[in-house]
Amino acid sequence: MMFFLLRNSGWLLIFSMSSGLLAGLSGAGLIAVINMALDSKQSTLPQLGKLFAELCALLFLARIGSAFLLMRLGQNVIFNLRLKLSRQILRTSFPHLQAIGPARILACLTQDIATFAEAFQWLPMLCVNAAIIGGCLLYLGWLSGTLLVIVILAIIVGIGGIQLVESHAQHRLSMARESDDKLYGHFRSLTQGMKELKLHELRRNAFLTDRLEVAAKNYRQHYLQGNGFYILAGNWGNILFYLLIGTALFLLPNIREAVAGLSTLACLDVVKLPAWPDMTPEIVRGYCLTILYMMFPLATLMDGVPVWVRGSIALKKIEALTWDSCEPESAETSGSLSFADPEVLMLNGVTHRYRREGEDRPFTLGPLDLTLQPGEVVFLIGGNGSGKTTLALLLVGLYVPEQGEIRLGGQRISETNRESYRQQFSAVFSDFYLFDSLLGFQGKELDTEARVYLARLQLDHKVSIENGEFSTLDLSQGQRKRLALLVAYLEDRPFYLFDEWAADQDPIFKKIFYTELLPLLKAKGKTVIVISHDDHYFYMADRCLKIEDGALKAIVAESPIYERAEEGLTGDAPIVSN
Numbered sequence: 001m002m003f004f005l006l007r008n009s010g011w012l013l014i015f016s017m018s019s020g021l022l023a024g025l026s027g028a029g030l031i032a033v034i035n036m037a038l039d040s041k042q043s044t045l046p047q048l049g050k051l052f053a054e055l056c057a058l059l060f061l062a063r064i065g066s067a068f069l070l071m072r073l074g075q076n077v078i079f080n081l082r083l084k085l086s087r088q089i090l091r092t093s094f095p096h097l098q099a100i101g102p103a104r105i106l107a108c109l110t111q112d113i114a115t116f117a118e119a120f121q122w123l124p125m126l127c128v129n130a131a132i133i134g135g136c137l138l139y140l141g142w143l144s145g146t147l148l149v150i151v152i153l154a155i156i157v158g159i160g161g162i163q164l165v166e167s168h169a170q171h172r173l174s175m176a177r178e179s180d181d182k183l184y185g186h187f188r189s190l191t192q193g194m195k196e197l198k199l200h201e202l203r204r205n206a207f208l209t210d211r212l213e214v215a216a217k218n219y220r221q222h223y224l225q226g227n228g229f230y231i232l233a234g235n236w237g238n239i240l241f242y243l244l245i246g247t248a249l250f251l252l253p254n255i256r257e258a259v260a261g262l263s264t265l266a267c268l269d270v271v272k273l274p275a276w277p278d279m280t281p282e283i284v285r286g287y288c289l290t291i292l293y294m295m296f297p298l299a300t301l302m303d304g305v306p307v308w309v310r311g312s313i314a315l316k317k318i319e320a321l322t323w324d325s326c327e328p329e330s331a332e333t334s335g336s337l338s339f340a341d342p343e344v345l346m347l348n349g350v351t352h353r354y355r356r357e358g359e360d361r362p363f364t365l366g367p368l369d370l371t372l373q374p375g376e377v378v379f380l381i382g383g384n385g386s387g388k389t390t391l392a393l394l395l396v397g398l399y400v401p402e403q404g405e406i407r408l409g410g411q412r413i414s415e416t417n418r419e420s421y422r423q424q425f426s427a428v429f430s431d432f433y434l435f436d437s438l439l440g441f442q443g444k445e446l447d448t449e450a451r452v453y454l455a456r457l458q459l460d461h462k463v464s465i466e467n468g469e470f471s472t473l474d475l476s477q478g479q480r481k482r483l484a485l486l487v488a489y490l491e492d493r494p495f496y497l498f499d500e501w502a503a504d505q506d507p508i509f510k511k512i513f514y515t516e517l518l519p520l521l522k523a524k525g526k527t528v529i530v531i532s533h534d535d536h537y538f539y540m541a542d543r544c545l546k547i548e549d550g551a552l553k554a555i556v557a558e559s560p561i562y563e564r565a566e567e568g569l570t571g572d573a574p575i576v577s578n
């Protein structure tokens with residue numbers, strides 16, 4: 001974690017740490033002055049008082065400086081991390097994001113960053129307290145080298161004990177974090193499957209007890225064990241300091257007598273034993289004061305260690321989400337080749353395969369060849385799981401063909417121009433997402449233009465648009481899909497893809513979609529790919545392509561399904577004729 005900080009804001013970290021060190025040294029200096037004042041004559045008190053006031057001011061300024069700098073550093077790092085992570089997610093290939101899964105990504109964006117931020121809130125305290133302890137040790141060394149050795153030995157024993165439990169604690173906290181991922185997945189099911197859970201008591205109970213409760217229990221268990229070890233370690237360190245005070249107060253002043261008594265008992269030669277320091281009352285008082293003064297920083301340090309460890313685990317977790325950030329952030333930076341529209345789109349021998357663990361026969365789409373002409377309306381039809389959406393994702397460039405190639409206007413689509421290629425498509429997927437404003441659109445006439453489409457899509461009585469913001473998104477699924485269509489219209493791109501767009505529309509709007517909106521796009525020279533199960537409207541397509549188990553078949557005019565559609569519906573007259 002420290003390397004991460006140094007990499008990101010090295011100078012700020014160095015300044016804040018130096019300031020923390022100054023605070024620590026001034027704190028230790030204050031103890032020394034107090035100790036001297038307790039023992040000094042009346043005549044030296046004014047000088048000591050002046051020194052005391054100066055050290056107080058220095059401590060105040062250094063602590064504030066260090067805390068502010070570290071707070072700023074922390075917030076800078078969190079800000080950068082949030083943006084970097086979001087950018088990385090957007091640059092990661094779509095299949096990789098699918099493989100990671102939304103629960104893990106969400107846990108990373110919320111939980112891990114929050115834990116990391118929490119660790120940062122401790123950082124100022126950790127640094128200042130570490131510096132205070134350092135300063136106190138220096139003062140102890142100045143008081144008596146022997147006492148410093150004893151304290152350092154105690155610290156080594158303390159740290160040894162802490163190390164002993166730390167690996168266990170860290171392991172448990174890592175496991176708690178793993179359980180957290182699972183919990184997030186269940187929380188997603190809880191919020192998204194609300195209706196299904198409410199309607200089925202047995203399912204609800206099974207979900208609560210077998211899934212959510214188990215994951216929550218695991219989390220609690222690992223968290224308690226992990227932090228329990230830290231509590232043990234913290235208190236072990238604490239009691240060690242009382243033992244040190246006891247040693248100085250009761251043992252060391254009588255050490256000669258105690259050693260002599262013991263050696264007589266053991267028949268040892270006392271003269272060969274090392275001489276013990278003279279423990280003057282001033283030294284003992286200074287020593288006890290310093291140890292007492294060190295106890296609070298030490299306890300804070302101990303409390304902060306698990307937070308710091310959790311922060312490190314969160315950071316590792318963030319870094320472990322190996323984003324394959326190979327995609328350029330924007331079409332301009334991708335070294336893109338521009339595509340003049342309208343263009344012919346060709347798929348030659350394109351394949352895509354899903355690999356899933358434990359699956360005997362992975363689904364494979366293709367190899368398939370397909371040519372789409374500008375201004376063509378093509379319907380993609382086929383049974384569930386036949387590969388329509390997979391083909392759609394390949395067409396829009398979200399999936400990269402494993403074999404074969406895609407060409408637009410003769411240009412082969414590769415890593416360098418894929419981002420530009422994707423910008424040629426407007427799509428409404430069956431699992432579309434609707435933003436609450438017209439993000440990424442510019443122009444003074446945007447609201448006016450959008451309002452025209454709102455009226456055409458019969459949404460103007462439900463939604464209004466002001467400065468590109470929709471007044472509401474609390475709409476039915478069909479209405480929300482119409483808004484998504486409006487956004488697609490405004491994008492005005494050469495290729496349109498609708499994945500079962502009409503599935504949620506009522507018969508009247510279905511008819512408007514197939515008989516008016518699609519011909520309008522065709523008239524504008526757009527290439528339109530429509531995934532549809534509405535065989536009543538297949539006659540509106542220039543071509544119908546059927547997918548069966550990943551293989552593409554063109555349905556020619558003589559095909560029964562096409563004929564049936566043509567026979568049944570040639571009488572449908574468009575409602576709007578422009």
Ligand SMILES: Nc1ncnc2c1ncn2[C@@H]1O[C@H](COP(=O)(O)OP(=O)(O)OP(=O)(O)O)[C@@H](O)[C@H]1O
Pocket residue numbers: 098354355356363382383384385386387388389390391
């Ligand atoms: N992300 C994925 N990982 C693994 N397998 C997948 C994934 N997405 C789809 N599949 C599998 O690929 C096959 C084709 O899926 P696809 O979604 O393309 O079908 P579809 O024709 O659009 O179906 P539907 O009409 O039900 O939407 C299915 O067998 C599906 O289980």
